[in-house]
Amino acid sequence: MESFINERDFFRGNNPETIAEEYGTPLYVYNEEIIRKQMDNVAKVITKYPYTANYSVKANTNIHILKLALEEGNNCDAMSPGEISMLLKAGFPKERIFYIPNNVSEEEMKYAVDLGIMTSLDSLSQLEMFGEINPGGKCAVRINPGVGAGHHDKVITAGKKTKFGIAEEDIPEIFKITEKYNLTIAGINQHIGSLFMDPEPYLQAVSNLLRIAMRFENLEFIDFGGGYGIPYHKLEGEAEYDMESFKKRLEPILDKFVEEYGSAPLFKSEPGRYCVAEGGVILGRVHSVKQNAGRKYVGTDVGMNVLVRPSMYDSWHDIEVIRDGKVVPRENTETVTVTGNICESGDIIANDRELPVIKKGDLACILDAGAYGYSMSSSYNSRPRPAEVMVCKDGTVKLIRRRETIEDLFEFM
């Protein structure tokens, strides 16, 4: 793909330079239509049986994006009381929220129980805590299906090396606890990790979870977790995750289970990244270009406080260069290292990247920043967090979160 920005008409006819001038940089820019389309895609992964795609909100908790999920009919997963509150504020009814915390305090667990929000317990001791808080109650348990997958060790959340889930061999202990507190296990869930493009490990984990599900009676739901990937190397030709072929391979696995189980519970998945990653970019301003020991550095205002993924996970984000409001074609290129403005040598967005020759004053447009971008941002180096705007379906640009100010940093003193 030569340019994602042009091919998808990301700014819907608006001039990105004008947007950057009006709202300042660094700036998160979202495209409403792309996000809606992705949410709609995952909502159709299973059509033969009852199914919901639960948007995993930690990928992006901007309330205006939560409202898109609400309108698209997605349910949501929350990991904390903060995420639950945000969902309630966005207008989600409690029935459409699934709480999947780990290592929460009694208070944080009680918060959801009192609201009547379905909660999944991630360990035997948290299940025991739930029993004490809510004897006779209904809950779910998170199972570790023994297979993990993901783009980095830090995001693999099942298998042998992870803090998450209850191991299969501990299932008899689950039943002891449920008996002791007269609990009903309404559902089981798993999440094997984040960002896979090869569906094989996920399908294998689905099969494992369904095999495990046979040991639970009258399940109301079975939740296979999230992790569907998006092509972060799209400018190098990487293709979209093939939902259609995934769907075709998933269905016979479900058929076989439904036949053996005797009924179809509600199936769920928990996509986060897939819903929002491609629908968000960051516009950053190039403030310096310099040569250091034979290496060329492009210094922008997109620091690791704005986007931490490259420094945290060595993640790749494609970059397009915008000059005078237009994408610069990738013809006259050179190898540069693109950095931010934070005092850390790990503050790098892209290492030795082949980009069109960049000049001071250009905009660097960081692609695929809608997931785990703003939601992981910080005010490190006392740099206020950026603003977020949405390019709406009708082409208008709407401020959906104002830029933090230095005064905001004084708020908690």
Ligand SMILES: *Cc1c(COP(=O)(O)O)cnc(C)c1O
């Ligand atoms: C983060 C998370 C997800 C979403 O993962 P993605 O890779 O963004 O799809 C789903 N379920 C659980 C339990 C998670 O922690």
